Amino acid sequence: MSRQFCDELADLLDQLVTAKQQFVICGDFNCPGTNGHQIDGCLVDVLQQYDAVQHVVDATRGDNTLDLMVTTSDDAAILTQVTVHPTCCSDHHLVTSRLHVSRDTPSIKSYQYRDLRRVDLPAFHEDIRRSPLYEFDVTMPVDDYVDLYNGEMQRLLDIHSSVWLGLPEQSTFPTPLLVKEIPEGPTHLA
Numbered sequence: 001m002s003r004q005f006c007d008e009l010a011d012l013l014d015q016l017v018t019a020k021q022q023f024v025i026c027g028d029f030n031c032p033g034t035n036g037h038q039i040d041g042c043l044v045d046v047l048q049q050y051d052a053v054q055h056v057v058d059a060t061r062g063d064n065t066l067d068l069m070v071t072t073s074d075d076a077a078i079l080t081q082v083t084v085h086p087t088c089c090s091d092h093h094l095v096t097s098r099l100h101v102s103r104d105t106p107s108i109k110s111y112q113y114r115d116l117r118r119v120d121l122p123a124f125h126e127d128i129r130r131s132p133l134y135e136f137d138v139t140m141p142v143d144d145y146v147d148l149y150n151g152e153m154q155r156l157l158d159i160h161s162s163v164w165l166g167l168p169e170q171s172t173f174p175t176p177l178l179v180k181e182i183p184e185g186p187t188h189l190a
Helices: 003-019 041-049 073-078 121-130 142-160
Strands: 025-028 052-054 067-072 079-085 094-099 111-114 163-166
Touching: 003 041, 041 052, 052 073, 067 073, 067 079, 067 094, 073 079, 121 142
Parallel strands: none
Antiparallel strands: 025 067, 052 067, 079 094, 111 163
């Protein structure tokens, strides 16, 4: 266990604690203690300094607890049922837990639109020609004319085209295909 690792972990914890966000740091820390099921003293000191809790209590490789799950003590309840399971395909055991965090429900935003393809253009053009837009007064300030233009266009659009309410379509992204192994070279079907 290097001092550099402890310093870098302290920097990371400093950023996470300062951001005041819930977090779980998990992975192979590879920081065994002097006795089985313990972690290195330097790591213990860093975790205590940031009031962090290490949740894995069983050995994850041999007699050592190398694979850890870390939260702040205030957020310790977001992890429950932390268990270690032997596996046949790794020298480390599998660490599982239940993660209790709320999922934010995405807000669905609606939008308004007009189907301008259905506007009777000759009638719309005629109404524009009869509107106050064609009674231009050269003494009118530009800002007043812009307000007149916006108001008249809104009024005429309301007459010639209804406002519709739309909702975004659901995502059509395909579900990812999970493949255990990608074969190399050409494959032949039997």
